[in-house]
Amino acid sequence: xxxxxxxxxxxxxxxxxxxxxxxxxxxxxxxxxxxxxxxxxxxxxxxxxxxxxxxxxxxxxxxxxxxxxxxxxxxxxxxxxxxxxxxxxxxxxxxxxxxxxxxxxxxxxxxxxxxxxxxxxxxxxxxxxxxxxxxxxxxxxxxxxxxxxxxxxxxxxxxxxxxxxxxxxxxxxxxxxxxxxxxxxxxxxxxxxxxxxxxxxx
Numbered sequence: 001x002x003x004x005x006x007x008x009x010x011x012x013x014x015x016x017x018x019x020x021x022x023x024x025x026x027x028x029x030x031x032x033x034x035x036x037x038x039x040x041x042x043x044x045x046x047x048x049x050x051x052x053x054x055x056x057x058x059x060x061x062x063x064x065x066x067x068x069x070x071x072x073x074x075x076x077x078x079x080x081x082x083x084x085x086x087x088x089x090x091x092x093x094x095x096x097x098x099x100x101x102x103x104x105x106x107x108x109x110x111x112x113x114x115x116x117x118x119x120x121x122x123x124x125x126x127x128x129x130x131x132x133x134x135x136x137x138x139x140x141x142x143x144x145x146x147x148x149x150x151x152x153x154x155x156x157x158x159x160x161x162x163x164x165x166x167x168x169x170x171x172x173x174x175x176x177x178x179x180x181x182x183x184x185x186x187x188x189x190x191x192x193x194x195x196x197x198x199x200x201x202x
Contacts, residue, residue, distance in 0.1 A: 001026040004046060005053035006033050010105075010163035011066035012053040013199045017159050018070045020195035022079040067097065070156055082156045093150035096142070096157040099135050100164070107131025108164045115171035129176050132168075136180050143182035147189060154193070162190050166200065 003019075003026050005012030019026055031037045031052050039050045046054040047064045055069045056062045063069060074082045084090045110128030114121050139149060139161075149157040165187055168177060177183055190196060 001058055002029055002056040003027070003053050004029045004031055004043065004056070006031050007201060009033070009052050010167065011051070013163040013166075014066045014159050015053050015055065015069050015073070016199035017162065017195050018073050018082065018156070019077075020198040021082060021154075021159075021193075022073065022077040024073075024077050024079070067101070067156075067160060070159060074156060082154065082159065084150055084153065084155060086151075089151045089153075089155075092142075093155045093157040096139065096149040097160050099138060100157070100160045104132060104135040104161065105164045107135075108168050111173050111176075112164075112167045112171050115173070116167075129173070132176055136177060136183055139186075140180040140182045143186045148186065154190070158186075158190050162196055166191065 001024070003012070003015055005015065005028065007013075007028075007030065016028075031043060033052070037043060038047070038052055043054075044050055046056075046062055049064075051064075053066060053069065054062060054064045055072070063072060071083070084093055107128045107130075110131065111125050112128075113119075114125050114128070142149065146152055148154050149161065165177065165183075168174065177187070
């Protein structure tokens with residue numbers, strides 16, 4: 001099995017976290033985003049939108065889009081399931097994955113990319129900070145009653161949130177999250193998992 005990705009990519013890190021949770025090793029083929037390798041003809045043949053990651057299985061099956069990949073890996077690889085069997089817990093997992101993709105990560109990445117690129121457009125950063133507040137309030141309330149987003153077990157919902165929260169901290173914007181004590185406690189649990197450490201090279 002191969003993963004075409006980049007070690008710094010949030011979406012690649014989701015995939016690598018799930019693989020680590022499953023104790024499954026793959027061949028990781030690094031795509032140099034700084035050199036535009038993701039837009040090369042070879043990579044576009046794998047991923048028509050020119051981003052990472054792409055999964056290629058041993059029988060030649062290829063797929064892209066990180067959330068689809070992690071669902072596939074959880075369904076097909078042995079090990080502890082990261083998808084709840086209980087219908088209500090499953091619904092909460094899907095709900096919070098949607099909250100992440102629709103509301104949290106777009107706002108978080110406004111801030112992260114401004115800081116990462118050094119453009120530091122403070123108006124855009126302010127919009128990103130403001131946009132993060134509501135989803136953080138929502139999960140903070142949920143995490144007052146349970147250890148993880150879908151319940152008391154680590155699931156794909158936690159996997160999808162983790163890389164974006166990590167980058168908010170990495171660019172020095174931890175104050176945005178620091179006021180939400182339940183989110184902070186959740187982050188301590190998630191960031192200390194061996195799978196997340198492996199996916200982020202720590």
